[in-house]
Amino acid sequence: MLYGLEAVALMKRREAELEVAELKMLRFSLGVTRMDKIKNEYIRGTAQVRRFGNKVREARLRCLDVQRRDAGYIGR
Numbered sequence: 001m002l003y004g005l006e007a008v009a010l011m012k013r014r015e016a017e018l019e020v021a022e023l024k025m026l027r028f029s030l031g032v033t034r035m036d037k038i039k040n041e042y043i044r045g046t047a048q049v050r051r052f053g054n055k056v057r058e059a060r061l062r063c064l065d066v067q068r069r070d071a072g073y074i075g076r
Contacts, residue, residue, distance in 0.1 A: 010056060019052040 010018075023040055026047050032038055044050070 010053075015053050015056070018056075022049075022052050 023043065026043050026049065027033065030043065030046060032043065
């Protein structure tokens with residue numbers, strides 16, 4: 001689902017729609033239905049998957065060659 005999204009500006013609504021589709025696929029792969037009433041955070045934790053918006057932002061920054069330093073880094 002992330003292929004080609006590095007160059008696309010996503011609106012919040014489109015990001016939410018993609019997140020819904022991702023959760024639908026995760027539920028299917030885990031064999032869980034909406035009738036089971038399992039929270040999305042638990043499904044993401046079981047599959048060890050982060051939120052879709054965060055993954056898109058990281059891919060976009062990676063495309064632009066932006067690398068973040070850790071919090072303990074002392075600048076020049």
